Amino acid sequence: MTQIEVRKKILAENEARAATLRERFDARGALVLNLISSPGSGKTSLLEATARRMADEVEMGALVGDIATELDAERLRAAGLPAHQIVTAGACHLDARFVEDALAAAPFALPELLFVENVGNLVCPASYVLGEDYKVALLSVTEGADKPFKYPAIFTRAAVTLITKVDLAEHVDFDLAKVREHVLSLNPAARVLELSVRTGQGLDAWCALLREGVAAKRGARAEALA
C-alpha cells in the first residue's frame, strides 16, 4: 500500500470504530465533547472550573490524552472530576481505539457528560473522530489572532470555539472581533464564546451550553426508549 492508501485505511477504520462508540454514547444519553487545542490553551483549567461549578448537578467524567505524564488527570481528580489518563506514548492525537480502551479501563461508568481532552495539538486531532457529539476548539488570546486561518481544519470542524485567557487580552495584540469573524467565515454555524477561567468571564455561558446539551441528550434518549 502507498502512504496515502495506508492513511485512508486508518481513517476509515477509525470512523467505523467511532460510529460504534457514538451508538453507545447515544444509547446511554451521554453528551460527549472532544476538546482540541494547542498545548497550554487552557483545556485542563477549563475542565477544573467546570467541575467546580457543575459537579453537583451533572454526572461528569473525563478522558485525558497526553503523550507523557499523568499530570492532567491528577489535576482533574483534585478538582472533583473523575478522570482517566490516556498516555499515548508518542501518538500525536487520540483515536477511537484509545477512547474504547480508556472507557474499559476507567474507574467510572460512562457519565451523562464525558469530556475527552485531546493531546495538545491543533493539527492532527482534527482528523480523528472519537464518537463525540461535537468538537470544542480552544484558542487562547496569547496565541495570536491569525490562528483560525492558519489551522483551518479544526476551526471549520469545531461546533464551538472558545477564546480563552481573555483576561490577558489587554497585554497582547489580539482583536477579538476579528477572530470571531474569521472563525465564523470558516464555520458559519459555530458558537464562539469568550472565556477567562481566571476571572470567571464567560463561564456562565459555557455551563449553560453544557446544560443545554445534556438536557437534549437526555430528551433524545427518553424519546428513543418511549
Add this chain to the structure above:
Amino acid sequence: MTQIEVRKKILAENEARAATLRERFDARGALVLNLISSPGSGKTSLLEATARRMADEVEMGALVGDIATELDAERLRAAGLPAHQIVTAGACHLDARFVEDALAAAPFALPELLFVENVGNLVCPASYVLGEDYKVALLSVTEGADKPFKYPAIFTRAAVTLITKVDLAEHVDFDLAKVREHVLSLNPAARVLELSVRTGQGLDAWCALLREGVAAKRGARAEALA
C-alpha cells in the same frame, strides 16, 4: 506493510534525504536552525526581531511552514528577512522533501544563516530531521510550566530552548527556574534562554548565540577548503 513498517520506512527515507541536505548546508558553510513550537509561541515574532537586529551583518533567509496561508512569510519579508512560504496543505510537520523543494523554489540562494520555521506543533515536527545544525524549541510562559514533561521528545532533542513572552510571566503562573530545571533534566546539554520580543529581554544573548554559530560554520568551511 503494517502501519509501523510504513512509518519506519518514511522516517528512514527522510533521514537519508536530510543527510544529503546537511552535506549541502555544510559545503556552503550555512548555519541552519529548525524552529519548533506550539502555534503562537512566537517563532515568527522572534525572526522579525532577529532580522531587524542582524540583517545588516549576516546574510539570512527563512523557510516558513504552515498548513495554510502565506501570512508568516509576508511578515518576515516586511521585516527585511528574505522568506519563502511552504504551504503543507494539511501536513502537520515539515520533512526534508519540503525543505528540498522550498530551497529550489525560494527566490534567494542558500544564505549563511537559514531559519526553518516549522509548522506550529509541539509533537510531530520533533521526529523529522531537516538537515539542520540544531533544533530550537520555543515555549511561551502562557503555555504553562508543565509542558517539557508533557512533550518530552522536542525538549530532549532541541539543543536550544527559548522561554518566550517572559514579559507576561507576572500575569500567569509560570515558574521559570523550575522549567529551566525540567528542560535540563531532559537534555543536560541544552541552552535555555529567557526572551521577550516585546521588551527586548534576552535578544542580545540570542543574537550572540547565532553569531557564534555562524562563525563556527564559516570556520569549519574555511578549514575544509584549506
